[in-house]
Amino acid sequence: MLSGATCPGLFYSTPAEDGILSRIRIPGGILNSLQCRAIADIADHHGGGYVDVTNRANIQVREIHTKINAQVLKHLQDIGLGSTNTAVDHIRNIMTSPTAGIDPQELIDTRPFVQAWDNYIAAHPVLSGLSAKFSVCFDGGGIVSVRDRLNDITFAAVLVDGSVYFRLYLSVGTKGALSDVGILLPPEQCLQVLAALANVYLAHIDTTSKRKQRLRELLNTLGCENYLQEVQQSLRFPLFCIQECQNQITPAKYQHIGIHPQRQQGLFYIGVVLPLGRLESAQMWGLADLAEKYGNGTFRLTPWQNLLLTDIPQQWVVDVQSKLALLGLDSSVTNIKSALVACSGNKGCAASATDTKRHALALAEYLETRLTLDRPVNIHFSGCEKSCAQHTKSDITLLGVNVEVDNGTVEGYHVYVGDGDNNQKFGRELYQYVTFEELPALFEQMLKTYEIQRRNSDESFGEFANRYAIAQLKQLFPSQNSNSQIQCPTTSEMPMKSTVIPLPLSGQKRT
Ligand code: SF4
Structure with missing residues (x-):
């Protein structure tokens, strides 16, 4: 395991006061039971016996005092944890709504976009030059919205004349406020535009610098319009610009905690409270068992440092709740x-x-x-x-x-x-x-x-x-x-x- 990079990742851990900190990117926050057990094992054998879920739905293993060897890291890669290209492992986790694909009101399932961008990053080594803080978010327009989260680039689904588009938001200004830049994208153009946004940014920054300029810092000097013009020049299709902008983004309201029906009839998800994002390894083993026995074998970490157990048939919901309680986990919306x-x-x-x-x-x-x-x-x-x-x-x-x-x-x-x-x-x-x-x-x-x-x-x-x-x-x-x-x-x-x-x-x- 390497150390000393500016931002912690699976292959780039960083020292902290209580030991080495290793952050594992979980694109879209979706974790399967096999991956969950593997991380719990690392927390038990190398770390402090617990993990922290971060505000980008990553997992941090803390208090690592014994070396994680290459064999273990290879095993993690083999089960889909950590990028196959370790040079891009430092880049920020890709964010999407934890209810993507199951949200009854969403306009589009954003999971394929998360997967496609993650694959694209891994397949293009030039993107290792991106700032570790380069952050991308896909919001499908559902009840559990992530469009208010601060990301460099946000694609937020909207309905226009009966068709779904993504509105493009960029983080601008000294405080990085989200700005609607007046561009509507058909979903099939999303990945190409994202690649162009990344490439134009890379062309302007010193990729060898230890402290790379952030996208919003570049926008503050280059100007948003100039940046988008260069992006347009690198594309083979015209960007669809609109006059009217929707700069109002309402904050998320923590509506994911508790029991909720999914868009799939008869299935429910349970939003589980993790106090300050902390999960003990014993709870992780228990959650993996629950996800396999009652759900579809996966669960989802949220940018609010909680998690969702999904795809639970209605008749099992009460059982799962009591089993969560036995693990010391609560799913009550009244939990402060x-x-x-x-x-x-x-x-x-x-x-x-x-x-x-x-x-x-x-x-x-x-x-x-x-x-x-x-x-x-x-x-x-x-x-x-x-x-x-x-x-x-x-x-x-x-x-x-x-x-x-x-x-x-x-x-x-x-x-x-x-x-x-x-x-x-x-x-x-x-x-x-x-x-x-x-x-x-x-x-x-x-x-x-x-x-x-x-x-x-x-x-x-x-x-x-x-x-x-x-x-x-x-x-x-x-x-x-x-x-x-x-x-x-x-x-x-x-x-x-x-x-x-x-x-x-x-x-x-x-x-
Ligand atoms: S916000 Fe907290 S963790 Fe971040 S730099 Fe300040 S004190 Fe440290």
Whole structure:
């Protein structure tokens, strides 16, 4: 196994504080039971006995301390894990809706596009020059949408005069906002256009540079129109341009958790909550058995760090749910961890001001004892501005900071809610310098107020917050000291067990 590359992959692992980190690309997030067992085996024999599902539906094996030999890597390639061309293994996972092909409302099944692009990358070594962050997404227009996820290039299915097309979105601007560039593509042109988009990008960047320019950085200097003109010149057919653009992309609403009918009559999928994306290897073995016994032998990882068990006949759904419970897995939409997101935090990343993962789990476990949500609330903990775990806005974002208190500093957060303008990356700032100790009572109050005051059960927390000025929200959630005991698991115990960590009282600096 090589090491030291800028982004971790199966053949390009990277050192982390807790050992080597190996990331396995799972194109489209679809994993079969054989692959699942092979990864669980690696986690058991080489890593920490668990894996993390990432926000691109990859799998990360962490705490690797013993070398994975060439024979094992070859076996992984043979069963379809890792690219046959290891030079392209570093490129970002190809994203699509986890319900592709089973979504009752989708316009087109995007799985063949994911497979075709993955094959194309493997067959064209020149694409190894792409930035590791070069990212592509196919959205089929179904209920479980991924078109709001931040990708360099997004193809989003739309219906025009009874025919299905893909609208092309590019990530532009310093913050990488998705922009509808006014091009409609018949599905059969998609791959050629994608290849042209990649090739024109490659022609403009220094592919030998250690830090390759990203596509959006190139667009910021070259200009989107010039870039697309060059793409057009390299194609043998005209791009179909439209005047009207649809820049409004609504955020995903975590509708995949729980039990849902598939487009195939009599079959259901179950969206399973993985607290902060973590799966123990024993759970992976159990899931592989369940997928084989009750489904079609596969399951799907989601960009929201959960998973779906699919193709379950109606008569087995309740059985599968109880077997999931025996594995310690939950599929309830009311589970507050279903939409909880945190980056590595200061246990895995030197840039982090706070222990985000421990804090996130501790907060969720506290809230579970105080209230029951009837729809997911997306809470995002980020250790710094980089926002690795979630690039889109969430209902509530917590940005880690050090908070000065009477006798030193403690870990705390800036709190943001809902949407903001383009300069407000995390939404609108509600409070500054809330200590971790103060979070439980504040969140309990915020979520209870939301449940009482929202317009209807379909209104998300973010939409609710957007209806009020910040001053009004502060009146709804008045500042208060917290004396609540918050349970916080140690890193090695996450996410199953809990211990209490002592936290200093007083010294609040909330504004
Ligand atoms: S968001 Fe910041 S602190 Fe968190 S993992 Fe990324 S770089 Fe590290």
